[in-house]
Amino acid sequence: MSMQTTSLNAEAEPMMEINTTPLIDVLLVLIIMLIITIPPQTHAVKLDLPQNSETPPPPVEPTKNKLVITQTGAILWNGTPVTLQQLRTYLDVSQQMNPVPELHLQPDANARYVVVDQVLAVTKQAHVTKMGFVGNEAYMTAF
Numbered sequence: 001m002s003m004q005t006t007s008l009n010a011e012a013e014p015m016m017e018i019n020t021t022p023l024i025d026v027l028l029v030l031i032i033m034l035i036i037t038i039p040p041q042t043h044a045v046k047l048d049l050p051q052n053s054e055t056p057p058p059p060v061e062p063t064k065n066k067l068v069i070t071q072t073g074a075i076l077w078n079g080t081p082v083t084l085q086q087l088r089t090y091l092d093v094s095q096q097m098n099p100v101p102e103l104h105l106q107p108d109a110n111a112r113y114v115v116v117d118q119v120l121a122v123t124k125q126a127h128v129t130k131m132g133f134v135g136n137e138a139y140m141t142a143f
Contacts (some may be wrong), residue, residue, distance in 0.1 A: 065094060066134070069107040073115045084122055091126035106134040 067087075068076040075082055077090055094101050103123065107116045123131060 063097075063101040064104055065090075065101050066104045066106065067119065069105075069111045069115055069119060071108045071110045073112055075115070075119060084118060087119065088122050088126055091123060091128060095126060095128065100130055103128055103131040104134045105131060 066076075066078055068079075070076065075084070075087060077087060082090065091103070094103070105119070105123075107119075
């Protein structure tokens, strides 16, 4: 008899739990439909590429200045030892040339960083735009 009373009480009470499975199924279908209907994003970078001309451009051979920093801290401008003040005047003169010559900086693998930093500061103050580091493969064996 007690079984019948508990079953009657269970049927009389309202159910407090909600079945969320159909709700989740509907939401998943809506998300999939949203993903399918959104157009794919295309990221484009617009570049102005050079046009193919029938006449080749004339070869330009600008002069190149080589700046070497030795292990002892000496600064060589095209093989001639210079001070930082002389280097600044040489860089100022070379930046006035047309076309502007390239500056090839080649520090020794064991050169002190302070000297290289001072040279880089001078080149920055002289507003050098065409500069490259030469001989980077020497650093592979330095470490």
